[in-house]
Amino acid sequence: MDFQNEIVKWYKINKRELPWRNTTDAYVIWLSEIILQQTRVEQGLPYFNKFLAHFPTVSSFAEATENQVLKLWQGLGYYSRGRNMLFTAKQVIENHDGIFPVQYEKLIQLKGIGEYTAAAISSFANNQAKAVLDGNVFRVLARYFGIGEPINSTVGKKVFSELAQSLIENQSPSLYNQAIMEFGALQCKPKSPPCNICPLQVNCYAYKNNKVNDLPLKLKKVKVKERWFNYFVGIHNGYVLTKQRKPGDVWQHLYDFPLIETDGKPDFEDESFIVSVKNTFGKNVRITPIIQKKHLLTHQIIYVQFFGLDNYIVNFNLHTDIKSVLLEEFEEFPHPKVISDFISLYLKN
Structure with missing residues (x-):
């Protein structure tokens, strides 16, 4: 008592x-x-x-x-x-x-x-x-x-x-x-x-018993998974490319930019990466690195690279998950924090 x-x-x-x-x-x-x-x-x-x-x-x-x-x-x-x-x-x-x-x-x-x-x-x-x-x-x-x-x-x-x-x-x-x-x-x-x-x-x-720093005990966490997300930011005439994330993965149903996930940091000399970019945004697309971020989740570390898009074309009939919406509308959508931070720093200024 x-x-x-x-x-x-x-x-x-x-x-x-x-x-x-x-x-x-x-x-x-x-x-x-x-x-x-x-x-x-x-x-x-x-x-x-x-x-x-x-x-x-x-x-x-x-x-x-x-x-x-x-x-x-x-x-x-x-x-x-x-x-x-x-x-x-x-x-x-x-x-x-x-x-x-x-x-x-x-x-x-x-x-x-x-x-x-x-x-x-x-x-x-x-x-x-x-x-x-x-x-x-x-x-x-x-x-x-x-x-x-x-x-x-x-x-x-x-x-x-x-x-x-x-x-x-x-x-x-x-x-x-x-x-x-x-x-x-x-x-x-x-x-x-x-x-x-x-x-x-x-x-x-x-x-x-001088055990303050030892207690409580906890079983070791599961191994943290590392992932590389490459976001492509396409803005033209006040419209921005976006997509809604699917169920079964992080940030499901939230909105982000078109994404290509790679097994490691993207290599501009890696033919498969360049082919993926051109298959999505057209053979004449130009990409410019903007910023890299490290995003920590409970069981995942996500390395995020944002690229700017120029001279891009998206076949929306083929890439049905990608949409073009007004930037003002996009800002009202729910986003992962890494995306909302990017919007605040780069799209509102």
């Missing part, structure tokens, strides 16, 4: 004032939780405010188009979260009479809502005794209790889940869950936590 009491006491003094903490509206809490997945609060807060302003209710969200949602989501990454949100909003309208559920058992059945999110919403909106387990909570529990099981292993998940659930018993679920998450975010930080002022210091296994 000392563990829970100290964390709650710390939280009441040190918590950040965040808009989703002042409501029990499950829809608003859901918005914040999905947006903040794998996103820092400082980065996610403006997105939360934008989404809530555009879609103040789950009904208004359900009426949105995918392009509207993805445009608002632009820059957050993990775009499947945005698409899942739209699907979930429609599920709530169709299956729950437009009322966002607050029970864990119903929440867990909605698309894009896993065990953590269902626990967070049900505890914050309904005070249901479901313990949250996010990266912050894993870290606090691993260090304080000295748990050596990897947090992403099957055994580790079971150990942490049972411990977390035992700790929330006889607590105010909403208060305790928010407290331990905030404690991990601000006090028991991943790197260089201020252990000298930590209220849990006396009984913390990691602190007493």
Whole structure:
């Protein structure tokens, strides 16, 4: 009980004032939780405010188009979260009479809502005794209790889940869950936590055994894949060449420029590369390198090269995935961040 009491006491003094903490509206809490997945609060807060302003209710969200949602989501990454949100909003309208559920058992059945999110919403909106387990909570529990099981292993998940659930018993679920998450975010930080002022210091296994930098343990990530994207920027009379990305790959359904992917950095003496360019943009096309970028995703490193196009011709009957649209229209489409950054730097000036 000392563990829970100290964390709650710390939280009441040190918590950040965040808009989703002042409501029990499950829809608003859901918005914040999905947006903040794998996103820092400082980065996610403006997105939360934008989404809530555009879609103040789950009904208004359900009426949105995918392009509207993805445009608002632009820059957050993990775009499947945005698409899942739209699907979930429609599920709530169709299956729950437009009322966002607050029970864990119903929440867990909605698309894009896993065990953590269902626990967070049900505890914050309904005070249901479901313990949250996010990266912050894993870290606090691993260090304080000295748990050596990897947090992403099957055994580790079971150990942490049972411990977390035992700790929330006889607590105010909403208060305790928010407290331990905030404690991990601000006090028991991943790197260089201020252990000298930590209220849990006396009984913390990691602190007493000099293991703060060793816990929690995590199984090694899968090998990162490297890819080379070569974008071709064709602009003529206020129109720009674009295409919508297909399902089954990164950035699905977002809009970018015509692309040729290569196995490595493009070589202008590589006949296959030049043939591919001419097959798409005509035998008299001229290309000019503009800028190179390195774009990091969770399991991929994408090396991006932008080329300017001159004297190009596109057979739209043959290359049906490429479209020519007004530049102003193109800017309103949802794009991957690497494309939106390019637009801001090179097409708006």
